[in-house]
Amino acid sequence: MKQTPLRDMPCPIAKGLDRVGEWWSLLILRDAFYGVSRYDDFQTSLGIASNTLTRRLAALVDEGILARCAYSSRPNRYEYLLTDKGRDLRPVLVALLAWGNRHYAPDGALIELADLETGDRVDPVLVDRRTGRSLEQGVRLSDGPSADEALRDWIRRGVTL
Incomplete structure (x- = not known):
């Protein structure tokens, strides 16, 4: 199909x-x-x-x-x-790895991430590149410069991630 x-x-x-x-x-x-x-x-x-x-x-x-x-x-x-x-897809795969460990490895992580220098376990989290603030609590969508009117209307409904 x-x-x-x-x-x-x-x-x-x-x-x-x-x-x-x-x-x-x-x-x-x-x-x-x-x-x-x-x-x-x-x-x-x-x-x-x-x-x-x-x-x-x-x-x-x-x-x-x-x-x-x-x-x-x-x-x-x-x-x-x-x-x-x-x-540039590295953060996507890291996030998917962490999500899979969290939700589909009930006996503990299958693969863990470790800091290259210290070897300490790393728990990935998505952050804003400019401020360093975690996006764990969610963000709202905002229309971008190439959004058409239909997309702008949809976004104005207050969609959050």
């Missing part, structure tokens, strides 16, 4: 999900953050069908999230590296 494209919806969440919302894409990105870069290594790590992996890697490359780079010319072999756009 073909999914309905979300990229034309006036919502950045829908637009982002259209690009990376398929679960194999997120698992490929997870592995890329863990240092996996070669086709065979993705396939081994994920146990994914070859045709699915090929499609997902091509889609991530087309979106500019991964870059396909040759590492051998005889035979032709490629690796898939995170681009700046791809690396």
Whole structure:
């Protein structure tokens, strides 16, 4: 069954999900953050069908999230590296990891995050980049410069996240 494209919806969440919302894409990105870069290594790590992996890697490359780079010319072999756009997804995956631990690991965290310097456990939280304040208590939506009138009306209803 073909999914309905979300990229034309006036919502950045829908637009982002259209690009990376398929679960194999997120698992490929997870592995890329863990240092996996070669086709065979993705396939081994994920146990994914070859045709699915090929499609997902091509889609991530087309979106500019991964870059396909040759590492051998005889035979032709490629690796898939995170681009700046791809690396910008790190907080999304960290948040998903923390959420999964919190709600789906009843016996304790499956994977914990640790500070690179101290090794201390890290408990991620979303914060405002400018003020450093936690967004745990929620925020309200505000229309952006490219919002159309229908979206502005929807936002004026007082939507919060």
